[in-house]
Amino acid sequence: MPKTLVTLHVNGATYEVAVKPQDTLALALRDGCGLTGTKIGCDMGTCGCCTVLVEGRPVLSCLTLALEAEDWQIETIEGLSGAERLHPVQEAFATCGGSQCGYCTPGFVMTSVALLRDNAAPSRDEIKAAIAGNLCRCTGYAKIVDAVEKAGSDMRSADAGATPPTTGEKDDAGIQGRRQTAAAGR
């Protein structure tokens, strides 16, 4: 089947990519746009590694055809922040240990960013519900939930003009406090 030129709008830039009809958006982003931050895991929609934002909503790029994505506004992990600094969600994942091997992390981060744009102060249950389609085989999820919670807190502080808590201070104490509460509960 011949290739077709498709125009993809990714992270505010426009890419012209030659794709076959059966090429997925994940493939076009990685091979066509050179945006390899989007990972391909199961390639069957079960792991969420390939999550990107389409019109602000998290979408599985492994189950989206590239030709269908023409004219959509797409955000990938590369577009979250400039080259010099991390997005608060990425920062929180690093701070809280929400990433180990790191392969699933771009998917988790994109899902979390979409959640925090909709709901600036999600509860832990809401966070768990939002990331239910993303799989991590390393962390056991607790630190990921911690990270999303911390990111939400940091972003709210920044929006309010307050200085975000520095690494290892207020929020780490909060996380430690929760762990102690959980331990006491057992």
Next chain:
Amino acid sequence: MMILPEFELLRPRSVDEAIAAARGASGRFDYLAGGTDLLCNYKWGINTEPTVISLRHIADLRGRDGGRVGGGVTLGELERDADFLHDYPVFERTLDRLASPLIRQTGTVAGNLLVDTRCIWLNQSEFARQALGNCLKADGPECRVVKGSTDYCYANYSGDMAPVFMVLGATITLAGPDGQRTMPLREFFVGDGIERFVKKKEEIVVSIDIPSDAKTLRASYQKFRVREAWDFPELAVAAAARMDGDRIAELFLVANAVSTIPLWLDDVAQKHVGATLDDASIEEIVADVMKASKPVRATLLPPTYRKQMVGVMTRRALREIRGDADAGAQPGTQPGTQPGAAA
């Protein structure tokens, strides 16, 4: 990485264009809506076609008006539709337990109704299927679940929306080369795991219509699955009732994912109209629903266990309808998935 087979992708802008494209493909095509089921099957090499017709760009299939839900409405859109969930609250839990949040962003209502039947022999890689011996549904001579069956496929119906729409009395509207037709959804599903429904291949699901009197039904959908997100049902029960005081004035029951189609249990439901919804009556209904459900080994868990869990889910559904605070137990959590762990 899973490789999709080569196909031609057509992107019509109207229902008529889509039907014309389908006629031009001489039966060798598939419609693509959200793609979350079809593309997985294509990646597995299951019954692929040389032409794929995307319905994603047809505006007429989108949108909701009262109880009328367009076939192209995504499950995520429905999940965020506060007015719809207010009118039909049973969908809040149904959608919460349907696939994963990521799948729901692109998966559509019609796509979930028409989700292909599934089977532990079928939903494997092409290599694995060939090694196991192909089955009746895909390139093989006989069903691997029920040995010797050469004319009946036992693959499991695995959609979640259909049973709920059915107990609410919804109708389905199809558009095809001969125009539109509307029928009760409960008459839509027929046949084995290959035939599945009465829809002709060229026909498109335009909408699902829930009657306005369904707003006064008390309804519940109880789903049992292995993974608490993403997973297809190992079994499920949908129930709806209209109560007259403490007596059942109307009762509608569907046992789901225990057969090739969602089982419309009208005889069981009619038998119990007029009964009070007390514990003894509930146990009688539970026994009847279990008796009518005959799961086979097409899914991960053993049929005997799934049949037992049909009873558990029926009991929970009826207790939720009765208004028991702890009836649904979950949300999102399941009893143990091992035999003996359920209560």
